[in-house]
Amino acid sequence: MNLSTQQVGIYTFFAVIFGLLGIVTLIVWTVKQRKKDDNSALLLLKIKSWWYIIIGIFAVATTPFWVGSTILCWVSAMAFQELVGIIPLKTDKRPFLYIGILLIINQYINSSHPLFFFLTIPLFTVTALIYTRLTQKSRLQNLLMFSLLASGYLLSFTLLILKTNVGLFLFLITLTSLNDVFQYTWGNLFGRHKIIPTISPNKTWEGFIGGILSTVLLANLLYFFTPFTHTELSITGLLLSVAGFLGDALISSLKRTLQIKDTGTAIPGHGGIMDRLDSLVLTAPVFYLVLLGLGK
Numbered sequence: 001m002n003l004s005t006q007q008v009g010i011y012t013f014f015a016v017i018f019g020l021l022g023i024v025t026l027i028v029w030t031v032k033q034r035k036k037d038d039n040s041a042l043l044l045l046k047i048k049s050w051w052y053i054i055i056g057i058f059a060v061a062t063t064p065f066w067v068g069s070t071i072l073c074w075v076s077a078m079a080f081q082e083l084v085g086i087i088p089l090k091t092d093k094r095p096f097l098y099i100g101i102l103l104i105i106n107q108y109i110n111s112s113h114p115l116f117f118f119l120t121i122p123l124f125t126v127t128a129l130i131y132t133r134l135t136q137k138s139r140l141q142n143l144l145m146f147s148l149l150a151s152g153y154l155l156s157f158t159l160l161i162l163k164t165n166v167g168l169f170l171f172l173i174t175l176t177s178l179n180d181v182f183q184y185t186w187g188n189l190f191g192r193h194k195i196i197p198t199i200s201p202n203k204t205w206e207g208f209i210g211g212i213l214s215t216v217l218l219a220n221l222l223y224f225f226t227p228f229t230h231t232e233l234s235i236t237g238l239l240l241s242v243a244g245f246l247g248d249a250l251i252s253s254l255k256r257t258l259q260i261k262d263t264g265t266a267i268p269g270h271g272g273i274m275d276r277l278d279s280l281v282l283t284a285p286v287f288y289l290v291l292l293g294l295g296k
Helices: 005-035 038-062 065-085 094-111 116-133 138-154 159-165 166-190 207-220 230-258 273-276 280-294
Strands: none
Touching: 005 038, 005 230, 038 065, 038 166, 065 094, 065 138, 065 159, 065 273, 094 116, 094 138, 094 159, 116 138, 116 207, 138 230, 138 280, 159 166, 166 207, 166 230, 166 280, 207 230, 230 280
């Protein structure tokens, strides 16, 4: 079987990722065997979850489009169920869940028809408003609308990007994921000045700026995934870094409002699905708008 240049690049990329993850796993496992402490055990649990996450991304990127889109749809539906599960409704959640999941499936089916795709926004909003009319509480209406829009609509932009080009999809996922790591690392090393103390006390200006610079550099290193010039790559890296920060802050604000630490327990060592996808809620639509703006 002859592979295209892009396919060779994708398989090489994953070979490097799996290789690095394997080395890290071996190191952490060795440390755990020697120290046998809780921190090493937790870190090993997190790495185990990363194996599942990366294998899932690999499946989305290398299988036929209908398989990848089904996986993404399932993840969105699970994220929606998770978000609705943490909202303290007095009414039965099941009818709303069923309708919401049907809307999410509809969103993915209509990814081939941009007009229908974008017209789904009113459907999400009206569904949330009608259902929460029973509660007579605008706060719950807002939370439910956000749950549908975040998991069912904003995350589904990943499907439009995957449909456009697999390389662009991997570019988005890699930058979004590592931007979180960069901001966390720089914040831990040099963080002194808090940026949003009432929402996320651990986030600092040093982490934010360090994350932006690192993500811009990474965007330029991953040029082979895109048709962008280095100037376009730098601008895209900047926008995705800021959008990732805001997406993280958005979900953090939701969790603080509901007074919870994590959105769920679906991913051992990490929390819930939305705890891992928080940045993607905004980076996916922003990146799609960038693609439209650049005519790619």
